[in-house]
Amino acid sequence: MGNQRDSIGDSSAHNIYLTNGASEGVRQVLNMAIRSKEDGIMVPIPQYPLYSALITLQGGTMVPYYLDEPKNWGLDIKDLEYRVKKAKDEGLNVRSMVVINPGNPTGQVLTEQNIREIILCYENSILIMADEVYKNVYSEGSQFLSFRKVLNGMGAPYKDNELISFHSISKGLMGECGLRGGYMETHNIDPFVEEMFYKLKSIELCSNTIGQLGTLLMINPPKRGVEADEVVDLYEKEQGEIYGGLKERAKMLTATFNKMERTSCSEIQGAMYGFPRIHLTQSAIKAAKEQGVQPDFFYCMQMVNETGIMTVPGSGFGQRDGEFHYRITNLVSPTSEMRATLDRLEAFNSEFYAKYSQ
Amino acid sequence: MGNQRDSIGDSSAHNIYLTNGASEGVRQVLNMAIRSKEDGIMVPIPQYPLYSALITLQGGTMVPYYLDEPKNWGLDIKDLEYRVKKAKDEGLNVRSMVVINPGNPTGQVLTEQNIREIILCYENSILIMADEVYKNVYSEGSQFLSFRKVLNGMGAPYKDNELISFHSISKGLMGECGLRGGYMETHNIDPFVEEMFYKLKSIELCSNTIGQLGTLLMINPPKRGVEADEVVDLYEKEQGEIYGGLKERAKMLTATFNKMERTSCSEIQGAMYGFPRIHLTQSAIKAAKEQGVQPDFFYCMQMVNETGIMTVPGSGFGQRDGEFHYRITNLVSPTSEMRATLDRLEAFNSEFYAKYSQ
Numbered sequence: 001m002g003n004q005r006d007s008i009g010d011s012s013a014h015n016i017y018l019t020n021g022a023s024e025g026v027r028q029v030l031n032m033a034i035r036s037k038e039d040g041i042m043v044p045i046p047q048y049p050l051y052s053a054l055i056t057l058q059g060g061t062m063v064p065y066y067l068d069e070p071k072n073w074g075l076d077i078k079d080l081e082y083r084v085k086k087a088k089d090e091g092l093n094v095r096s097m098v099v100i101n102p103g104n105p106t107g108q109v110l111t112e113q114n115i116r117e118i119i120l121c122y123e124n125s126i127l128i129m130a131d132e133v134y135k136n137v138y139s140e141g142s143q144f145l146s147f148r149k150v151l152n153g154m155g156a157p158y159k160d161n162e163l164i165s166f167h168s169i170s171k172g173l174m175g176e177c178g179l180r181g182g183y184m185e186t187h188n189i190d191p192f193v194e195e196m197f198y199k200l201k202s203i204e205l206c207s208n209t210i211g212q213l214g215t216l217l218m219i220n221p222p223k224r225g226v227e228a229d230e231v232v233d234l235y236e237k238e239q240g241e242i243y244g245g246l247k248e249r250a251k252m253l254t255a256t257f258n259k260m261e262r263t264s265c266s267e268i269q270g271a272m273y274g275f276p277r278i279h280l281t282q283s284a285i286k287a288a289k290e291q292g293v294q295p296d297f298f299y300c301m302q303m304v305n306e307t308g309i310m311t312v313p314g315s316g317f318g319q320r321d322g323e324f325h326y327r328i329t330n331l332v333s334p335t336s337e338m339r340a341t342l343d344r345l346e347a348f349n350s351e352f353y354a355k356y357s358q
Numbered sequence: 359m360g361n362q363r364d365s366i367g368d369s370s371a372h373n374i375y376l377t378n379g380a381s382e383g384v385r386q387v388l389n390m391a392i393r394s395k396e397d398g399i400m401v402p403i404p405q406y407p408l409y410s411a412l413i414t415l416q417g418g419t420m421v422p423y424y425l426d427e428p429k430n431w432g433l434d435i436k437d438l439e440y441r442v443k444k445a446k447d448e449g450l451n452v453r454s455m456v457v458i459n460p461g462n463p464t465g466q467v468l469t470e471q472n473i474r475e476i477i478l479c480y481e482n483s484i485l486i487m488a489d490e491v492y493k494n495v496y497s498e499g500s501q502f503l504s505f506r507k508v509l510n511g512m513g514a515p516y517k518d519n520e521l522i523s524f525h526s527i528s529k530g531l532m533g534e535c536g537l538r539g540g541y542m543e544t545h546n547i548d549p550f551v552e553e554m555f556y557k558l559k560s561i562e563l564c565s566n567t568i569g570q571l572g573t574l575l576m577i578n579p580p581k582r583g584v585e586a587d588e589v590v591d592l593y594e595k596e597q598g599e600i601y602g603g604l605k606e607r608a609k610m611l612t613a614t615f616n617k618m619e620r621t622s623c624s625e626i627q628g629a630m631y632g633f634p635r636i637h638l639t640q641s642a643i644k645a646a647k648e649q650g651v652q653p654d655f656f657y658c659m660q661m662v663n664e665t666g667i668m669t670v671p672g673s674g675f676g677q678r679d680g681e682f683h684y685r686i687t688n689l690v691s692p693t694s695e696m697r698a699t700l701d702r703l704e705a706f707n708s709e710f711y712a713k714y715s716q
Contacts, residue, residue: 206538207378
């Protein structure tokens with residue numbers, strides 16, 4: 001398990017823990033990693049808010065590091081090094097670093113160079129938590145590379161860095177999130193810690209069996225020469241159509257946002273989201289403040305009320321001060337329906353700035 | 359939901375939280391209830407070991423209270439009062455009390471009198487956690503009564519006591535434990551606490567949808583006049599056969615253990631287990647000590663090695679010092695297979711005491 005995706009062949013059942021989706025695994029690892037307020041966990045901003053919530057719940061401290069929007073939401077290694085140093089100077093034990101790749105909500109795909117730099121920037125062993133639940137990559141120049149694969153290809157001491165990677169069926173093929181299936185795989189974890197982790201997992205009984213089955217099917221798709229040709233043909237056809245649609249819609253979202261008034265968007269390279277930036281007018285910001293809500297929340301609420309289109313304000317994920325974004329998915333299918341949705345969104349956007357023009 | 363089992367009609371969706379089985383709900387409630395080592399949670403001994411493990415994990419203190427084997431594992435209210443007082447004298451905040459009814463591993467069913475006494479014994483508000491996942495009752499004089507029903511029937515201030523009850527499909531009809539479905543229902547919880555609990559639950563995404571479906575089917579079985587007669591007939595026939603078999607085997611277990619050498623067993627009134635006491639000889643205890651294991655563990659290991667029958671040593675659940683038990687299930691089906699299993703167990707027991715006679 002895990003081998004095919006990571007393209008290396010040394011996984012062991014002893015290092016694989018089945019979970020009710022990736023979120024449960026993240027909770028269990030953070031439960032183990034955080035001992036007190038002095039334990040810091042590095043989290044990318046914008047982030048999937050599960051992380052901030054769980055770190056608060058476990059009583060640790062979140063150490064944010066900022067993804068670089070002009071560099072297509074890539075990691076700025078200088079900023080990362082600065083954040084680690086600053087956290088240490090403030091007396092925190094930096095215990096772990098979360099990486100979400102492909103990104104949620106930002107849709108970027110890390111380059112091998114970027115992954116290597118992240119690993120290299122630690123002179124001592126910080127646990128890397130690699131949230132790798134999206135395998136959809138749309139951009140021609142990009143490919144998904146697991147942290148485990150890159151780590152393994154590096155020399156000592158980096159290849160012995162502690163790493164736990166997370167996978168899920170929620171984004172397997174069609175968004176089977178309700179089944180709650182997934183797994184995490186540990187690499188180079190200290191044997192005593194691994195033993196304690198096994199114990200911790202054992203308290204919580206098994207993950208649900210249908211989710212386990214879904215996980216098996218996801219990592220073990222029909223193979224030519226093993227299954228009947230017609231099974232493999234059908235699988236490849238359906239998979240191709242689904243991925244093809246996601247890719248087409250990812251490109252459509254990027255193009256649409258970059259021609260929309262006061263809106264810009266990095267290229268959606270992977271995952272299932274666009275995270276366009278909205279350059280709100282002063283009158284819109286003022287109107288939001290009068291209602292006592294965040295400006296991006298104000299924009300998104302107007303949108304859902306006018307058009308029925310649900311998006312998530314960027315303030316829910318974190319963003320640089322004074323910047324505003326929202327998250328939208330490319331799952332709307334078929335593509336003609338996504339087109340119609342974006343047409344409504346564009347019309348709303350024009351009307352919004354007609355009203356709040358200054 | 360929950361109404362039919364509790365036989366009262368005022369459940370609200372706002373008080374019901376779906377879970378991946380009861381264990382997850384218990385974890386979430388203990389997460390909320392325990393703030394520090396000074397927070398005590400009362401747990402029956404013998405207990406389902408989930409409780410001790412989770413209390414340790416959350417950093418609280420377990421306050422054991424002992425079930426009374428000669429009174430068919432009923433609650434000894436005098437002991438309970440003594441334990442609460444002792445815990446308070448030691449500076450603990452007694453925050454919650456766990457009750458498992460019908461009992462695991464002990465198979466008893468609490469009487470209404472017993473439930474009323476438990477509720478009455480608190481002059482101030484201690485949260486009752488009612489683990490009510492077993493609805494199987496075998497004993498003619500017994501019936502399942504939910505804490506919620508009894509609480510509601512009592513006058514103020516008792517009917518306003520805080521209560522959270524847990525249910526699960528794991529023991530619904532055939533042991534559908536792998537599906538991980540269940541729910542918990544809150545009663546009289548302080549509105550601020552309820553709000554925080556809702557937030558806590560929201561971090562963890564939804565429970566798996568197949569488990570949700572199973573839960574719906576469990577609490578909403580086919581009804582005459584609503585579903586077709588043949589559906590209701592088939593359901594009642596199959597349910598009757600399953601419960602009939604469990605009941606027959608519960609009686610068989612009790613009878614067999616009480617005629618076996620150096621073994622005694624309270625009447626199995628409900629749930630899915632017998633918890634026979636074994637009166638080990640000094641030579642058996644000595645042999646166990648030489649191996650560095652608990653005497654009941656020694657007995658159970660010999661049993662599984664000789665016969666293939668898996669049981670759980672009483673030391674895993676907690677028991678009074680110097681007493682030894684093991685847990686065995688009545689799920690072995692058909693009943694003829696259970697009979698054959700018990701014959702093998704009886705033969706093993708005789709051989710064991712032939713070897714360790716002194």
